[in-house]
Amino acid sequence: MNSEKTKSPLRDKSYAFAIKIVKLSQSLVSDKKEFVLSKQVLRSGTAIGALIRESEFTASKADFINKLTVSLKEANETEYWLMLLYDTEYLIKEEFLQMQFECRELIAMLVSSIKTSKS
16 A cells, blocks of 8 residues: 555554564573574564565555554564563563563554554
């Protein structure tokens, strides 16, 4: 639905978030020797932006909404993994709060985009 040349705050924020998720996953593996949760947060955290990018070239409005809805589910799952990593002491409070804030920001943007697309 979006042109590649169009500025997209959602696309840009989700990409920047994915970069932070990749770095977080790398840090969890190298510094904490945590392999399972790091893969989970990596998968869901990078899927958010990938699905947003997929939505840009969908064939229909329904498919566009579906891609954003799946992205929203991945964002919600990512927040779960971040909370679990924090509660199991793999993340320090500041790191967790920053990542959670960015994840919730993406969730809010996705909810808004889905609602707008449905109207």
